[in-house]
Amino acid sequence: MAPVPFLSTNGVKIYDVQELRKTRPATVPDRYVRDIHERPEVSLFSYSTAGDVPVIDLSKILNGDYHELYPEIQKLASSCEEWGFFQVINHGADLNLLESIEKMAMDFFMLPLKEKQKYKMAQGTVQGYGQAFVFSEDQKLDWCNMLALGVEPHFIRNPSLWPTKPTKFSETIETYSKEIRHISKKVLRCIAQSLGLKGETFEEMFEEAVQAIRMNYYPPCPRPDLVLGLSPHSDGSALTILQQRKGSSVGLQLLKDNKWVSVQPLPNALLVNIGDTIEVLTNGKYKSVQHRAVTNKKKDRLSIVTFYAPSYEVELGPLPEFVNESNPVKYRRYNHGEYSKHYVTNKLQGKKSLDFAKVDAKMVA
Numbered sequence: 001m002a003p004v005p006f007l008s009t010n011g012v013k014i015y016d017v018q019e020l021r022k023t024r025p026a027t028v029p030d031r032y033v034r035d036i037h038e039r040p041e042v043s044l045f046s047y048s049t050a051g052d053v054p055v056i057d058l059s060k061i062l063n064g065d066y067h068e069l070y071p072e073i074q075k076l077a078s079s080c081e082e083w084g085f086f087q088v089i090n091h092g093a094d095l096n097l098l099e100s101i102e103k104m105a106m107d108f109f110m111l112p113l114k115e116k117q118k119y120k121m122a123q124g125t126v127q128g129y130g131q132a133f134v135f136s137e138d139q140k141l142d143w144c145n146m147l148a149l150g151v152e153p154h155f156i157r158n159p160s161l162w163p164t165k166p167t168k169f170s171e172t173i174e175t176y177s178k179e180i181r182h183i184s185k186k187v188l189r190c191i192a193q194s195l196g197l198k199g200e201t202f203e204e205m206f207e208e209a210v211q212a213i214r215m216n217y218y219p220p221c222p223r224p225d226l227v228l229g230l231s232p233h234s235d236g237s238a239l240t241i242l243q244q245r246k247g248s249s250v251g252l253q254l255l256k257d258n259k260w261v262s263v264q265p266l267p268n269a270l271l272v273n274i275g276d277t278i279e280v281l282t283n284g285k286y287k288s289v290q291h292r293a294v295t296n297k298k299k300d301r302l303s304i305v306t307f308y309a310p311s312y313e314v315e316l317g318p319l320p321e322f323v324n325e326s327n328p329v330k331y332r333r334y335n336h337g338e339y340s341k342h343y344v345t346n347k348l349q350g351k352k353s354l355d356f357a358k359v360d361a362k363m364v365a
């Protein structure tokens with residue numbers, strides 16, 4: 001039986017990819033088939049190896065002596081400039097907690113559709129189970145099911161969307177998000193240090209930091225050569241901490257030197273990427289790099305992604321330290337809440353959302 005489509009939060013017909021997959025189709029509906037230039041090169045990602053993305057030992061920065069600290073800070077700076085991504089080891093997070101959030105998330109996605117739809121994303125909103133970035137019938141769809149939840153500050157929460165099944169799900173998210181928030185703060189301090197700024201430079205901006213979690217589940221796909229798990233985008237956050245479930249297929253790719261590079265996270269490491277906020281604050285010195293997810297024919301994949309962003313009231317713009325004659329201002333000042341709204345009301349399309357803040361190069365010259 002063909003799966004029944006349902007309406008996205010913007011009134012567009014979409015499918016639930018896990019339900020599609022249950023029908024064991026030999027191919028995928030047209031809505032998922034990407035234009036030729038967008039399709040992933042299957043051979044590229046299946047052969048790429050781990051270890052390309054720089055690895056930062058957080059304990060060396062936080063507790064190391066000068067001889068350990070300095071090279072690690074240097075490595076962090078070059079990762080943010082050249083990759084926009086780095087893996088963090090010795091981050092101090094409770095490994096049992098990382099394991100239990102993976103298990104909870106998997107248990108959730110394995111529930112019957114009817115149960116998951118109790119938490120369905122409502123029209124015009126971005127939280128819950130569903131697809132937040134679908135705006136038209138001709139937009140290509142991602143081979144992914146998502147559960148997105150606002151966590152902090154409390155007023156962004158919608159408690160009716162926090163699953164009561166599996167039991168302990170909400171409790172685990174609560175503990176997990178606290179742990180990740182703690183790490184986000186530490187990483188942000190290290191980033192400030194790597195920029196030659198005082199560790200506490202960003203603290204005021206993040207006093208009421210916004211934290212949201214997105215769980216992405218990519219079932220196996222009969223045609224990974226034709227589809228994308230998640231469309232190319234940069235994150236609208238300041239930084240993002242990504243955990244990939246152990247044993248998942250390789251799926252995340254980032255754009256480096258105009259080529260898509262596959263990322264295979266190290267076991268127990270957390271993957272951090274620079275979001276649009278830091279790119280703006282540093283006037284482009286640190287890059288919010290485009291990334292996407294690809295699918296796999298045999299294996300599924302789960303990622304748990306925590307976004308850390310300034311409070312909505314904060315006014316953002318390049319810090320004066322990063323603006324001079326040879327580095328003219330690239331971004332205007334804007335309100336972060338407005339940017340967040342702009343981000344979630346547009347489809348994921350590479351780095352296009354940051355055009356919102358770009359200063360026209362000609363006007364500056």
Ligand SMILES: O=C(O)CCC(=O)C(=O)O
Binds near residue numbers: 216235251252292293
């Ligand atoms: O699943 C992934 O690895 C990518 C997820 C991602 O980029 C996101 O949720 O913003």
Ligand SMILES: [Fe+2]
Binds near residue numbers: 233234
């Ligand atoms: Fe992302």
